[in-house]
Amino acid sequence: MIFTKSKTLALRSEEEIVLVRQATRSWMVEQRFTLVAQTKMMTATSELARNAVVYGGGGSARLELLEESGRVGIRVQIEDRGPGIADLEQAMTDHFTSGQGLGLGLGGSKRLVDEFEIWSEPGKGTRVSITWWK
Amino acid sequence: MEHIPILKVGEFLLVSIQVDMHDRLAMTLQDDLTTKLVATRAKGVLIDISSLEMVDSFIGRMLGHMAAMAGVLGAEAVVVGMQPAVAITIVELGMELTGVRTALSVDKGMALLRTLVDEDSFTLNPVS
Numbered sequence: 078m079i080f081t082k083s084k085t086l087a088l089r090s091e092e093e094i095v096l097v098r099q100a101t102r103s104w105m106v107e108q109r110f111t112l113v114a115q116t117k118m119m120t121a122t123s124e125l126a127r128n129a130v131v132y133g134g135g136g137s138a139r140l141e142l143l144e145e146s147g148r149v150g151i152r153v154q155i156e157d158r159g160p161g162i163a164d165l166e167q168a169m170t171d172h173f174t175s176g177q178g179l180g181l182g183l184g185g186s187k188r189l190v191d192e193f194e195i196w197s198e199p200g201k202g203t204r205v206s207i208t209w210w211k
Numbered sequence: 212m213e214h215i216p217i218l219k220v221g222e223f224l225l226v227s228i229q230v231d232m233h234d235r236l237a238m239t240l241q242d243d244l245t246t247k248l249v250a251t252r253a254k255g256v257l258i259d260i261s262s263l264e265m266v267d268s269f270i271g272r273m274l275g276h277m278a279a280m281a282g283v284l285g286a287e288a289v290v291v292g293m294q295p296a297v298a299i300t301i302v303e304l305g306m307e308l309t310g311v312r313t314a315l316s317v318d319k320g321m322a323l324l325r326t327l328v329d330e331d332s333f334t335l336n337p338v339s
Contacts, residue, residue, distance in 0.1 A: 091234040091235055095233045098231070098265070099231060102264060113296045113299055115264075116294075116297055116300045117299075117303070119264065119265045120267050120300050124304075127234075127267070182268065184305070188303050189304060
């Protein structure tokens, strides 16, 4: 796998949630991903970015443009140094929420993308990686 | 402070969301809309989201709240212009938008609002 481009953006405020989802979209527009792909990836990015800001106390987002056997992909990795998630399985179920959200964030984001990976350690933080292949 | 404009068109209010809203701006819009509904005694609200590139669970919840608040204040609310890709995405995300009426275009939304408002006045003032 080749990384053709990457960029790290801070994720500390609501405004930065917008910047991160807009950056994801503009990279995908540049690479001519379909409109549905752009919309799904942008929405998943927004959900995860909000989790990092609201529950993780802020963090960062790393955007990567990938190439593997002639296919172009985009990956967004969102990381925070928040409290972490003790029970990942429970956190992935729909309507599970630790706060005031709809509880669609993790499970819903997973449904929207091609690849979804999550690492979390209580007391250390959470990292989620989502990828869309063209 | 940033605001999304709310226009009065006859007996209705028109909100056209043209920017990618951050969360606080969305909350401000909710507050502004309730204030304006009370001030104008509008019977209906049309919320145009045709410029929105995505509706995540936060914005979805905000749309639901605006519809509910309009209802409590005696007005009908219709969300119009959702892009097809946005519709596909919110369904897969698992969002239900319960209680939110939708129409394809501003014209169709206006027509729906008019029907709803007429029905309301019929129910409230039955001809005896």
